[in-house]
Amino acid sequence: MSTELWYTERYEEHGAALSLKIREVLHREQSPYQVIEIFETEQFGTLMTLDGLVMVTDRDNFLYHEMMSHPALFTHPMPKRVLIIGGGDCGTLREVLRHREVEEATQVELDERVTRVAERFFPKLCEKNNDPRAHFHFTDGIAWVKEAEAGRYDVIIVDSTDPVGPAAGLFATDFYAACHHALADQGVLVAQSESPLLHANLIRQCQQRMTEAGFDAVNSVYFPQFCYPSGWWSGTLGRKGLAMDAFRADDAHAFSGTHYYHAGMQQAAQVAPAFLLP
Ligand code: SAM
Numbered sequence: 001m002s003t004e005l006w007y008t009e010r011y012e013e014h015g016a017a018l019s020l021k022i023r024e025v026l027h028r029e030q031s032p033y034q035v036i037e038i039f040e041t042e043q044f045g046t047l048m049t050l051d052g053l054v055m056v057t058d059r060d061n062f063l064y065h066e067m068m069s070h071p072a073l074f075t076h077p078m079p080k081r082v083l084i085i086g087g088g089d090c091g092t093l094r095e096v097l098r099h100r101e102v103e104e105a106t107q108v109e110l111d112e113r114v115t116r117v118a119e120r121f122f123p124k125l126c127e128k129n130n131d132p133r134a135h136f137h138f139t140d141g142i143a144w145v146k147e148a149e150a151g152r153y154d155v156i157i158v159d160s161t162d163p164v165g166p167a168a169g170l171f172a173t174d175f176y177a178a179c180h181h182a183l184a185d186q187g188v189l190v191a192q193s194e195s196p197l198l199h200a201n202l203i204r205q206c207q208q209r210m211t212e213a214g215f216d217a218v219n220s221v222y223f224p225q226f227c228y229p230s231g232w233w234s235g236t237l238g239r240k241g242l243a244m245d246a247f248r249a250d251d252a253h254a255f256s257g258t259h260y261y262h263a264g265m266q267q268a269a270q271v272a273p274a275f276l277l278p
Helices: 061-067 070-075 091-096 112-121 141-147 165-171 173-182 200-212 249-254 263-268
Strands: 005-011 016-030 035-041 046-050 053-057 081-086 104-108 134-137 153-159 183-192 217-224 232-239
Touching: 005 046, 016 046, 016 112, 035 112, 046 112, 053 061, 061 070, 061 091, 061 217, 061 232, 070 153, 070 183, 070 232, 070 249, 070 263, 081 091, 081 141, 081 165, 091 104, 091 153, 141 165, 141 173, 153 173, 165 173, 165 200, 173 183, 173 200, 173 232, 183 200, 200 217, 200 232, 249 263
Parallel strands: 081 104, 081 153, 104 134, 153 183
Antiparallel strands: 005 016, 016 035, 035 046, 046 053, 183 232, 217 232
16 A cells, blocks of 8 residues: 655635645754744645745745735835845745845844755755845844834835734734834835635735825735645735835836746736725
8 A cells, every 4th residue: 555645734714725745754843933844745846834834835936935025126116125024935035136226135034943944955945045135133023123223124025924923913003013114215015914715804904904004005916826725825015105006117027037927917916806805
């Protein structure tokens, strides 16, 4: 009898699950914050999970990392100083550093072990980690933003885990208000906001809280993400002193090297499904 190995993430509250066929368990460790596991899958390359939740696979991470970075960066007129909260797998950092306008990219990840494990098992995601513009800090992102100087950043990207545990506060109004304070004028905030199908109320809440926090033009981008609950994901954007249609279209048209994002996707991804229209 063949012993097939499958990794399954169950979404109990939704009566659903995702399973990936596994060849081998490559690594498992308990960090000070979470259980980090690495698997070699049959069809999705290497897989990282944190506390049993899928974070990244080799095959489909480009969708999330591109859509959590490029729409926000092309919304900003001249993004020089970028802050990434979370993002320990370094895929979002890699996409941010594709932009030549970026002079510094600061990543504040709570758990250093996530980045060290990613450097070992996801070398392509970490290929820009030695870029002199990259700065790493391993501490709580909520405190970091609250202590940041007024107007210190141009773009803030919240590439976090789900709104539980140490990440819960990253979905709160006072955190968004601290981001608004830490952003210079014409600043842009983007935060991962989960699944339109399974977490529509959370998306509405993120939009409402960003508006309460002082952001002018708030909406969300929607994109496919096979390995996340429902295969459909989102990022919510807040603009400080920028219009909803702010977009460096010529620069986006000239931008190359992406597999999902392109200039046409900037608008297309902002079209909300009817059930999420304001
Ligand atoms: N794309 C993934 C998702 O949507 O689920 C997230 C990937 S990234 C690995 C998430 C990171 O957020 C984790 O490494 C976790 O340690 C980090 N994180 C959670 N709470 C944090 C906090 N308060 N400050 C900084 N990093 C945090």
